[in-house]
């Protein structure tokens with residue numbers, strides 16, 4: 001089941017994403033003592049900062065101490081590198097929490113000590129170790145969608161779209177730099193209890209018209225929509241200009 005929530009302003013997108021996260025957090029914590037959430041890099045970080053931290057009416061509802069945060073994909077760079085998805089989350093969210101004296105979540109990061117700057121020999125060890133951290137079912141995965149339709153580090157037409165044997169795959173030819181990354185594969189997405197996409201800006205409109213169009217595009221974001229998982233999109237109006245919502 002796919003649902004699209006669209007709003008004129010980015011601030012409304014952030015508020016709606018935050019409300020949705022809190023709803024799933026609360027429902028999850030009613031039956032277990034922690035909340036397993038995966039986040040993505042790119043533009044999502046700012047949305048999380050705006051919705052969960054800057055909005056003081058929401059801030060008190062986030063039970064950060066019970067969150068276990070995973071990354072739907074990670075670039076194979078040091079964690080303090082500007083390309084690191086953890087690094088971005090750290091800058092935009094974790095440091096803010098620390099500054100406010102709020103105890104942050106438990107974050108599962110790649111093992112930096114296995115990183116080699118120029119050779120890829122241990123990338124699969126990094127992926128294997130990361131896979132060992134994953135719970136059987138994530139409570140929520142927050143994804144972005146690139147202007148080419150990629151999500152996590154699953155790119156259009158790439159062989160990893162068909163990867164079923166591992167939960168975390170390595171990629172060394174990412175069309176978007178940096179080229180070396182690890183990523184969730186479809187088995188992880190399929191096992192998740194909930195998935196949400198956040199996509200904003202007119203630059204996303206052409207690809208979202210394809211993802212939500214009549215003709216099958218086979219774009220990664222469309223393949224996620226087709227999973228037997230509740231999928232909710234949070235977008236601003238420019239991102240869905242010309243999208244036909246009639247079937248959603």
Ligand SMILES: O=C1O[C@H](COP(=O)(O)O)[C@@H](O)[C@H](O)[C@H]1O
Pocket residue numbers: 040041042043044072073074085143144145146147150151152153176198199
């Ligand atoms: O490379 C990546 O891009 C996607 C999309 O990013 P966005 O800035 O267009 O929202 C992101 O979801 C992914 O985690 C990241 O590694």
